[in-house]
Amino acid sequence: MKWHVLRPLWLAIGLVVVILIARQFMVPDDFGVHGDSFTYNFHRLSNVQEWKEFPVKHLGHESCAECHEEKVTMLSASPHAAIECENCHGPAVGHPDDIELLPIERSREHCLRCHQSLEYPNNARSELPNIRNSTHKRRRECVKCHVPHDPREKP
Amino acid sequence: MSCSRRDFLKQAGGGTLASVLPVSAFTFLSTEEARAAVDNANVRWAFLVDTRKCVGCGLCVKACKTENEIPYDAPVTRTWVERYVITKDGQAHIDSPMGGRDGFIENVINGEEIDPENIDKAFFVPKLCNQCDNPPCVQVCPVGATYQTDDGVVLVDRSWCIGCGYCIMACPYGVRFFHPVHKVADKCNFCYHRITKGMNPACVDSCAFDARLIANLRDPDDPVTKIITTERVAVLKDEYGTKPHVFYIGLDENVR
Numbered sequence: 407m408k409w410h411v412l413r414p415l416w417l418a419i420g421l422v423v424v425i426l427i428a429r430q431f432m433v434p435d436d437f438g439v440h441g442d443s444f445t446y447n448f449h450r451l452s453n454v455q456e457w458k459e460f461p462v463k464h465l466g467h468e469s470c471a472e473c474h475e476e477k478v479t480m481l482s483a484s485p486h487a488a489i490e491c492e493n494c495h496g497p498a499v500g501h502p503d504d505i506e507l508l509p510i511e512r513s514r515e516h517c518l519r520c521h522q523s524l525e526y527p528n529n530a531r532s533e534l535p536n537i538r539n540s541t542h543k544r545r546r547e548c549v550k551c552h553v554p555h556d557p558r559e560k561p
Numbered sequence: 562m563s564c565s566r567r568d569f570l571k572q573a574g575g576g577t578l579a580s581v582l583p584v585s586a587f588t589f590l591s592t593e594e595a596r597a598a599v600d601n602a603n604v605r606w607a608f609l610v611d612t613r614k615c616v617g618c619g620l621c622v623k624a625c626k627t628e629n630e631i632p633y634d635a636p637v638t639r640t641w642v643e644r645y646v647i648t649k650d651g652q653a654h655i656d657s658p659m660g661g662r663d664g665f666i667e668n669v670i671n672g673e674e675i676d677p678e679n680i681d682k683a684f685f686v687p688k689l690c691n692q693c694d695n696p697p698c699v700q701v702c703p704v705g706a707t708y709q710t711d712d713g714v715v716l717v718d719r720s721w722c723i724g725c726g727y728c729i730m731a732c733p734y735g736v737r738f739f740h741p742v743h744k745v746a747d748k749c750n751f752c753y754h755r756i757t758k759g760m761n762p763a764c765v766d767s768c769a770f771d772a773r774l775i776a777n778l779r780d781p782d783d784p785v786t787k788i789i790t791t792e793r794v795a796v797l798k799d800e801y802g803t804k805p806h807v808f809y810i811g812l813d814e815n816v817r
Contacts, residue, residue: 440711441711445699445700446699446709447708447709447711448708449705449707449716449718450718450720450721453716457753458754458757459754460629460753462628462755463627464627464763464767486769488769489769490767492766492767493767496627497624497628515663515664518664519664519666520616520618520769522664522666524617524677525668525680526680526682527683528682529616529682530770531617531685534616
């Protein structure tokens, strides 16, 4: 039988077969619906574990206290108690083995994040002890006069 | 063969009933099985943002970027803080320079100096992925690279994503972006690597004002869950039907 439809039809069927065979090898075994919704739970299952194993970088002040207990004690008794060490010292991962000294954020801009007066009414920012950057000891580092670990003390 | 109307109706009804009822309808599930069929997790992560407490220091954005290896100076971020200043003429001035990464230390919004005398109200609104129950970003993914885990977090499979950007377009909250290094879609995942280890997300730990909190909605003793269930909380763009799971206290009508 010579029918002009047959040749492209075989080609199309052949293509589908090739794709189906290739799919068997290329799609990971754990790819499928893992949950009750095809729309939302269609994925590669091992990716969940991969995200769980993503490296943690901020270790928290409990980790800092293992070596720097006196600093953590001083901080936790001060008005700055709620501030995490790593907010100013950077993420502690790899310290002290790989990174001996963590970079310390001492800039004026860093303190101004909370302590620059914006004069906003009924805003938590206005209730913090604040300064006007343009008039208060211009361009001096705040840490020259204020101790970040306990701002009530003088250096 | 004769057939009365009554017999016909009886047999037709019985036949239809028998054909529509599959065998599985007659199996009885145990309580656990029934619960598993409906919902198999005892964890559902949610987030609580108290906009009244946020001072706009931006340390959450900084911590998020370093924790999640988001290029620090690239204009992309998984979480950001918006500043809203409503002046007396009713106009809303909104900005979020670099996602609020360096905080807000000037009274200048989009190049315009705002006179404090002229301000009616001003506040900061941290934003992050809402980990929706009906995530539109997941629906549109053509390859199954983004999905919802059984604890409610939406993740992106970096080895499977083809970078088409459909999800970035689909998210009504604009939380997704194209990762400049991995060349795939990226978004906040509540620091999945931390919350699954019993830690807080990096932004929650870095917040000195408790403006950001994480909750497990399935744990009735979770203090943050208690706040979400008993206080007056709101969500963003409720009308989209996405069922977002980032709850806000003190949300203003100007916030979109």
